[in-house]
Amino acid sequence: MDFFGSFALLLAFLCAAYAFVGGIAAILTRHPLLVKSARQAGIATCGLIFLATASLVYLFFSDSYWVSYVVAHSNRDLSTFYKVAALWSGQEGSLLFWSFLLAVYVFSVLLVYRNKNGELMPYVGVVLAGVQIFFLTLNNFVASPFKVLAAPGANGALDIFTRADGNGLNPLLQYPEMVIHPPNLYSGYTGFTIPFAFALGALLARYPGEKWIHLTRKWTMIAWCFQTMGILLGAHWAYAVLGWGGYWGWDPVENASLLPWLTGTAFLHSVMMQEKRGMMKVWNVWLVFTTFMLCILGTLLTRSGVVSSVHAFAQSSIGNYFVGFLLLVFAVCLAAYVKNRDYLKSENQLDSMISRESSFLFNNLILLVSCIAVLSGTLFPVFSEWFSGSRISVGAPFFNKVNIPIGLLLLFLTGVGPLLAWRKTSTDSLKRNFGGPLIAGLLAGIVVFALGVREFFSLVCLMLCVFVTTTIGMEFFRGARVIRSRSGASLLASAVELTMRNTRRYGGYIVHMGMVLIFVGLAGAAFNRDVQKDMQPGSTLQIGGYKLLLQGFDTKPEKNYTSERMIVEVWRDNKPLMMLYPERRFFQTNEQSGTMVAIYSTLREDLYVVYAGQNPETQAPVIHAYLNPLVKWIWLGGLVVVLGTLVTLLPNRRAVLVLAVAPERTAAQQPQTLAPSVALREGHD
C-alpha cells in the first residue's frame, strides 16, 4: 500500500504538471480540447491525491510499522479515532493532508464551474494547478509520508524491515478536539487558495466586471468560517489540555493562524465597496493576494523553525521551499498587477466623510494594523537577533498590550458601521441611530462600574459590547417591525423572515453578535484568579465561592496510557456541588505525559482544576485551581459566528406580495402628501 500511495502521489504530480502546462497552452491557443483536457487533468490530480491519502490512512489502520511515518506517529494500542488524527500529526502527513484538503476545494471548483465562466476558468485552473504542483513537489520529493524503514541486508542491498510497534502519537494530540481542530484550520488555510486563484485569474484574464467577486464570495466565506472554527477549536484545546489556565498564548503558531484571518476579514468587508460602488478594486485584489501569502507564511513559520514554538513541527530545511514559493507567488502577483493594473481602475468617489464607505476604510485599517502588529511582534525576535546579535522574546504581555486597544477600536466600528448610510449620513440620521446604543452603552458602563469592575479595558469592552448589541438589536427590530406590520406575524417570526430575505446582511449581523459574545468572554480574562496548593486527602482549597475537597487519588491503567487521577469534591455555599477528576496521563510507548484538566463551566465563570504533579520536596500532590470568569461566552460566541456565516451562505428568500383588498379610507384618513409605501431608511444595505 505504501508503494500504491507513493505512485498515486507521483501520478498526481504529473497530472498537475499537465493541468498547468496544458492550461497555459489552452489559454494561448483557445483550443476547446486543450481546455477540456487541462480541466480533466486537474480533476484527475485531485482523485489521485484522494487515493494517496486513503493509502496513508489505511497504513495507519493496518499498523504497517515498516512505514517510517506510521512508526513515528502511531502504535498498536492507539485508538482508531486517534489513528485518523495521526495522519496530520507530523510534517510529512500534514503536508499530504494539506494537499488533500486543497484537492477537495479544487475538485469542487472544477466541477461546479465546469460549464460556466469559460473565459475565466482556464486561468483559475492554471493558478490552482500551480499551487498544487508546489505541494505535490513537497509530498513527492521533500517530505514523502511513504518512506519505508530499510537497513543494509546480508548481500549489501537495502532490505525493508518492520518494527514490532510504533512510537505512538504525541500525548498532547490525544484529545478529541485534535481530531477536528487541524482539519478546520487547514481547511481555512487551503480554502483561501480559491479566492486567490479567482483574483489572480481574473487579473490575468482581464475578466470584466465584479463577477469574480460574486463567484468567490461563498468560497471566501467558507474558508473564513473554517479558519474561525479552527482558531477557536485550537484555543479550546489549549485551554482544556495544556493546563495553564488560558486559551490564547500569542504563540507564533497561533499568531500565524490569526494573520490570514485578519486580512480575510478585511477582505470580506471591503469587497462590499467593490460590489456596491465599484471602489477599491486594487485594494481587494491585494487583500486576497496577501491573505493567501500569509497562509503560506504561517506554514513557513510553523515548519521552518524560524521562530520557536511549542506547536511547531521539527526544524527542517523545508522552510526554504516555502520561502521560494512565497517569493514566486509575490513576483507573479506583482507582475500580473503591473501588466494589467489599468483593468483595476476604480470609480473611487466619496460623498461624505461620515458614510458606510469611510467606516469600511477604517475597519480595514484597524484589521490591517492589527495584522502587521502581530506579524512584526512575531518576527521581532528574529529581527532583533539579526540586528543586535541577541534574540529578544516577544511574549503574551506585549501582544495583549498592543492588541487590546486595537481590538476595542474594531469592536466600536462593528457597532458604528451598520448604522451609517452608504454615500452620506445626515446629522439627523446619526442622532436617530446612535442615541439609543450610546445611552445603552453608557448605562451598561455605570452598572458594571457599580458592580465593582474597575479594570479600564474590561469596562470599556463591556460598554462597547452593549453598544454593538443594541445597534444590532435595533437593526433587527426595525426591519422585523415593518414585516410584522404587513404580515401580522410575531416579531420573532418577522425577524427570521427578515433574515431569510437578506441573508447576507442579517447573517453578517449574527456574525457580529458572535464576535460581541467572544469579546465579552475576553473581557473576563482581567479577573482571572488562581491558587496553587499542596494537598493531602481530606485537605481543602478555597477559591472564590468554591471549596475543593481532595477525597483521594487513584491510578487507572488504560489501553494506551496510565492515568493518575485526583478525586476532588467541589462545594459551594456549604453544599456539595459536583465531583471533578483532574488527571495526568503517562504514555508508556513514548514515555511522555500529559494533563487532562477538569473544568466546571458556567456562563458566569469556569472552575478550572489542574493536577500539577507532585511537589518534589514534600511529594504531596499539587492542585492548581483557576477561576476564569466568562470563558464560556467565547465558545458560545464561536458557535454564533459559525451560525451567522452559515446564514450568509443561504440564498435570499424572495418577499411574497400578498394582494388584499385595502380598507376604504375616509377623506380625513387620506395622506396629505405622496409617501413611499415602504420607508427607505438611510443605511439600507
Next chain:
Amino acid sequence: MTKRRLAAFTLVIALSISSGALLSSRAQTQADRAKQIGGKFMCMCSCNQVLTQCNHVGCPTSASMLKELDQWVTRGDSETVITSAFVQEFGTKVYAEPPKSGLSLVAWSLPSIYLLLGTLLVIFVIWRWRSRGMPPSVGPGRAPGISSQDLERARRRVAQETED
C-alpha cells in the same frame, strides 16, 4: 483575674494575632510580587510560555526559575536587580515583553506608527475621493439635460447599490 492582667492578656493575644496576620499578609504580598514579576519573564524551556504560566508536564526549567525568583523576592531584591540577574543568566530571550529601551523600543513603537500612518493615509484617501466626488454646482433652473444613456447608467448603478 484582675483588670490589669486581663488587659495584658488581651494585648498579648491581639499582638500575636496581628503579628501572625502581618506575617501572613507579608507572605501573601511576597507571593503576589513574585507572581507579578514572574509574569514579565518567559520560561526558558522553549515552550514559549510566560514563566508563571508554564506548567507543561515535565518542564525542566520553570520550577528552578520560579524557585530562584522566590528567593530573590524573599531577600527583598528590587525588580531591576531580579531582571538583571535573569538576563545575565539566560540572555535577552528571558523577557516576556521587550524592554522599553534600545532596539526593543522599535517593537513598542511600531504598532502606534502603523496606526498613525494608516489613519493619516485613510484620511488622505477619503479627502481625495471626496474631492473627486463633488458634483459641479448648478444654479436653480439651470439643470443640465441628461442623456438617455446617462439615465440608464444611473439606473443600473442604483440597482447595483441597493440590491440585496
